[in-house]
Structures are given as structure tokens and as C-alpha cells.
Amino acid sequence: xxxxxxxxxxxxxxxxxxxxxxxxxxxxxxxxxxxxxxxxxxxxxxxxxxxxxxxxxxxxxxxxxxxxxxxxxxxxxxxxxxxxxxxxxxxxxxxxxxxxxxxxxxxxxxxxxxxxxxxxxxxxxxxxxxxxxxxxxxxxxxxxxxxxxxxxxxxxxxxxxxxxxxxxxxxxxxxxxxxxxxxxxxxxxxxxxxxxxxxxxxxxxxxxxxxxxxxxxxxxxxxxxxxxxxxxxxxxxxxxxxxxxxxxxxxxxxxxxxxxxxxxxxxxxxxxxxxxxxxxxxxxxxxxxxxxxxx
Amino acid sequence: xxxxxxxxxxxxxxxxxxxxxxxxxxxxxxxxxxxxxxxxxxxxxxxxxxxxxxxxxxxxxxxxxxxxxxxxxxxxxxxxxxxxxxxxxxxxxxxxxxxxxxxxxxxxxxxxxxxxxxxxxxxxxxxxxxxxxxxxxxxxxxxxxxxxxxxxxxxxxxxxxxxxxxxxxxxxxxxxxxxxxxxxxxxxxxxxxxxxxxxxxxxxxxxxxxxxxxxxxxxxx
Numbered sequence: 279x280x281x282x283x284x285x286x287x288x289x290x291x292x293x294x295x296x297x298x299x300x301x302x303x304x305x306x307x308x309x310x311x312x313x314x315x316x317x318x319x320x321x322x323x324x325x326x327x328x329x330x331x332x333x334x335x336x337x338x339x340x341x342x343x344x345x346x347x348x349x350x351x352x353x354x355x356x357x358x359x360x361x362x363x364x365x366x367x368x369x370x371x372x373x374x375x376x377x378x379x380x381x382x383x384x385x386x387x388x389x390x391x392x393x394x395x396x397x398x399x400x401x402x403x404x405x406x407x408x409x410x411x412x413x414x415x416x417x418x419x420x421x422x423x424x425x426x427x428x429x430x431x432x433x434x435x436x437x438x439x440x441x442x443x444x445x446x447x448x449x450x451x452x453x454x455x456x457x458x459x460x461x462x463x464x465x466x467x468x469x470x471x472x473x474x475x476x477x478x479x480x481x482x483x484x485x486x487x488x489x490x491x492x493x494x495x496x497x498x499x500x501x502x503x504x505x506x507x508x509x510x511x512x513x514x515x516x517x518x519x520x521x522x523x524x525x526x527x528x529x530x531x532x533x534x535x536x537x538x539x540x541x542x543x544x545x546x547x548x549x550x551x552x553x554x555x556x557x558x559x560x561x562x563x564x565x566x567x568x569x570x571x572x573x
Numbered sequence: 574x575x576x577x578x579x580x581x582x583x584x585x586x587x588x589x590x591x592x593x594x595x596x597x598x599x600x601x602x603x604x605x606x607x608x609x610x611x612x613x614x615x616x617x618x619x620x621x622x623x624x625x626x627x628x629x630x631x632x633x634x635x636x637x638x639x640x641x642x643x644x645x646x647x648x649x650x651x652x653x654x655x656x657x658x659x660x661x662x663x664x665x666x667x668x669x670x671x672x673x674x675x676x677x678x679x680x681x682x683x684x685x686x687x688x689x690x691x692x693x694x695x696x697x698x699x700x701x702x703x704x705x706x707x708x709x710x711x712x713x714x715x716x717x718x719x720x721x722x723x724x725x726x727x728x729x730x731x732x733x734x735x736x737x738x739x740x741x742x743x744x745x746x747x748x749x750x751x752x753x754x755x756x757x758x759x760x761x762x763x764x765x766x767x768x769x770x771x772x773x774x775x776x777x778x779x780x781x782x783x784x785x786x787x788x789x790x791x792x793x794x
Contacts, residue, residue, distance in 0.1 A: 378697055380621075404703045412701035418694040421794045422716035434712065435704035465794045476698075483703065 321536040323353035329519035335384030344370045346543040357520040359534035367543040368523045376489040411480030415492035417472040419464035425475045426460040432483045450478040470501035490522040527570030539563045587665045587746040591737045594669045599676030607684020636678040668745030683725030687718040720790040727783025
């Protein structure tokens with residue numbers, strides 16, 4: 279189940295001419311891709327090479343077991359996909375990893391914090407949360423705030439002084455290509471713009487891990503591509519580790535380095551994306567790949 | 574007509590004082606109580622602790638009990654409390670105490686439901702931004718709920734206006750008292766009509782401004 283190999287990604291699915299590149303001015307599409315190809319990682323990583331570790335995590339709601347003894351190590355600086363059918367437990371998994379939910383048992387560790395994160399309280403818990411950013415399917419922007427106000431919130435929470443917040447928000451709006459929409463109320467942005475604001479908000483406080491729960495599921499294919507390119511670019515430029523839950527195999531194929539296939543609350547298969555795609559061993563993985571090839 | 578207007582002036586002032594003071598008290602303490610009720614039941618706040626569920630049940634009982642009291646009986650029951658708080662159990666100032674007590678649970682429920690209506694995803698996002706619980710409430714949840722809170726406060730003020738008509742029972746005066754004393758007891762239909770029309774105008778004014786503010790807040794989004 280856990281084969282170790284070097285990343286050498288097949289990017290046949292990539293179509294530069296149809297994708298929107300937000301960074302084409304300073305980063306040609308090919309450069310981003312080559313940087314990605316040059317990326318060489320081991321999966322599964324050693325404990326020291328992991329940005330995120332889940333050890334024997336279980337969770338049940340009432341009598342219904344959602345996650346059953348899940349362990350996962352995500353390599354630093356990689357984009358790791360968690361894929362499965364709806365109801366497989368992937369959202370619960372990422373919510374536990376992102377400290378939005380508490381597991382019934384098991385341990386979550388981030389690089390640099392040697393304490394099981396769910397034992398933390400108060401300021402320590404907030405400090406651990408600052409190591410992570412979270413992007414949601416429905417964007418979850420604060421309607422009472424502008425685009426800039428949304429991005430400023432984690433910085434206000436971290437106690438940054440106002441001028442520094444202003445500069446950082448400006449920098450982030452530029453980064454996600456929305457400098458002209460700073461004052462716009464969150465609800466008056468398009469879907470793609472909302473998700474870009476949400477991504478800027480999630481990385482504002484310099485987290486080392488970005489969690490994405492179906493971030494592109496509510497977007498059309500073209501906007502999906504531009505958001506995925508943005509995430510890829512952030513990983514390449516900032517060295518972020520990205521963990522993304524999705525039910526779209528296409529998303530995994532497009533930007534993930536490694537993938538875990540989850541079914542019935544367990545990880546049934548995992549490895550480097552090209553390997554899993556080329557030689558799926560479980561029924562769940564085969565079904566997902568089959569489904570993707572019909573789309 | 575001047576005579577009638579002179580008759581109305583003082584009770585109008587009394588009514589306005591009673592509404593303003595009790596709205597202020599209920600807005601602050603009812604608001605706080607509403608936030609606590611919400612925090613006791615929401616998973617991201619105290620909701621996951623068994624003690625919170627227990628406390629919430631107790632608070633629900635207390636609020637329901639307070640809200641089911643017929644107002645006129647509540648008014649008599651809190652007489653000793655009025656004496657304790659404002660030093661007298663008679664008059665306009667004394668009438669503010671039962672009005673506030675009736676409005677606190679009412680507004681608390683409104684605040685609780687306004688906060689509960691906020692999408693859970695918004696709270697997830699605020700939590701993921703590594704904000705403290707208090708900051709999430711003050712900087713995100715209350716602003717998110719603001720239009721509903723304004724509508725709810727409008728509703729509270731209008732029902733307070735209704736309750737304040739009974740203030741006459743403890744010598745609180747006000748427009749309702751004027752209408753009963755002159756219209757009902759002295760057969761002065763004209764005075765009663767003016768008093769009632771004044772109350773209607775007050776209701777309209779409160780409703781109009783409340784709706785306008787709430788609309789403006791919503792339009793900015």
C-alpha cells in the first residue's frame with residue numbers, strides 16, 4: 279500500500295492554451311509547470327519530512343463511525359489530495375486535520391509542534407491554528423466585510439498593527455489579482471473572485487499548511503483551473519504544504535503530487551498520483567479513475 | 574384642541590422615557606444573555622461540553638417562564654424589586670423596571686436566533702483564522718447578524734410600547750394610561766382618540782426607522 283517513489287509527474291491533462299494564468303506577467307505557465315516537475319518528494323515521507331501527521335485518528339457521530347483508525351503523513355511542500363465518494367469521511371478528516379473538529383481518538387501533529395494538537399487550549403491552540411489556513415467549498419466569506427476586510431481578519435486576530443495589516447492585505451490582493459476590488463463587499467464578488475479572496479485570507483498570516491475542502495467544487499471548469507493554478511503557484515513560491523479534499527479526480531490529476539483514496543472511513547490506497555493512476559489496486563480507486571475518464 | 578395637546582404632551586414624554594430606558598437596559602442585558610444562550614449551544618463555543626447543555630436547558634426554562642407571565646402580573650410581582658433598584662415602586666421610573674424585565678428575555682431570544690441563523694461555515698472560517706472566541710463574536714458574528722439584530726430591536730421596542738400602556742396600574746403614566754383614564758373612565762373619546770393616534774404614529778416611526786436602518790445595512794453587502 280505504501281510504495282515509495284520519486285515524483286515525476288505526467289501532466290498530459292494540462293492544457294496551457296485554455297487555462298487562465300493569473301501570474302503570466304511574472305511567471306510563464308511553463309515555468310510554473312517545470313518548477314513543479316522539478317519537485318522531487320518521497321511518499322510516504324519520513325516523520326521529519328512530514329508537514330502534517332495524522333496517527334490513528336478515529337471519529338464517530340453517535341453510533342456511526344466516520345473515520346476508522348486513519349494514519350497519514352503529508353510531505354513538506356507537497357500538494358496532497360484526499361479523494362473519495364461523498365460520505366467517505368474526507369471532509370471530517372480534513373476538518374480534524376485543520377483543527378475545526380476534535381477526533382474521538384488519535385493524534386494530529388504539525389511540523390514544529392511536538393504536542394498532539396487537540397490537547398492544546400487557549401493561546402497555544404490559536405498558535406497552532408496559525409500554522410494552518412483553511413479554504414472552503416462555499417468560500418465562507420464574511421458578508422459584513424469587504425474583500426480587504428476579509429483578508430485582514432486573521433491578521434487582526436494575530437494582533438498585527440494596523441499599518442502592517444494594510445500592507446499585507448494590499449500585497450495579498452495583488453497576489454490573487456484582485457487589487458482593484460479591495461473595497462468591494464464580499465457578496466458582490468464572482469465565485470472565482472470569492473475563492474481567491476478566501477485563499478488570500480487563508481494564507482494571510484503565513485501558515486505553513488493550506489487545507490482546501492472542495493475549494494473548486496462550486497466553480498465552473500475555467501475558474502476551477504485558475505484557482506488550481508493559483509494554489510499551485512502558492513506552493514511553488516511560498517513552499518506551502520497543501521492538503522486538498524476533492525471528489526474530482528481531475529483536480530488530483532491536475533495539481534496533486536500524492537493522493538489518498540478514502541472509502542468507508544479508511545484510507546484504502548495512497549501513493550504518488552501517477553502511480554495510483556497507472557496502477558490502481560483497489561476497487562474504490564479504480565471506480566474513481568474510471569469515472570474521471572468518462573467526464 | 575390645545576387642551577387635548579397639552580393633555581397628551583406629558584404622557585408622551587413618559588412613554589418615550591419608559592421605552593428608551595427599557596430598550597437600553599434590554600438591549601444591553603438581553604443582548605448579552607442572547608450571546609450567552611448562543612454560545613452555550615454552539616459547537617465552536619461551549620456547545621460540546623455537557624455542563625453547557627445543562628446550563629442551556631436551565632436558561633431556556635427560566636426564559637420561557639419569564640416570557641409566559643402575563644405582563645400585568647409580572648408588573649405587580651416585581652414591585653419589591655423596583656423599590657430595591659430605583660427606590661420607588663410607583664411612577665414612570667418604577668415602571669421601567671418591569672418593562673426591562675419583560676423585554677430582556679424577549680430580546681435575548683431574538684439575539685440568540687439571529688446568531689444561530691449565521692451559516693456554520695462562517696463560524697468555521699472565523700475559527701480557522703485563529704481568532705479568539707470573543708473576537709469571533711464581536712468582530713464577525715455580531716456584524717454578520719446586525720441587520721437581523723436591528724429588526725429584532727425594532728420588534729422589541731414596539732412590544733414595549735404595547736406593554737407600557739399598562740404602566741398606569743403602578744402610576745407610571747404614559748399614553749395608554751391617558752387613553753384609559755380619559756377615554757374609558759371619563760368618556761372623553763376625543764382625548765382617547767388623540768392618545769391612540771399618537772401611539773400609532775410612534776409605532777409607525779419606530780417601525781419605519783428600524784426597517785430603513787436594517788435595509789441600509791443589508792444593501793451595503
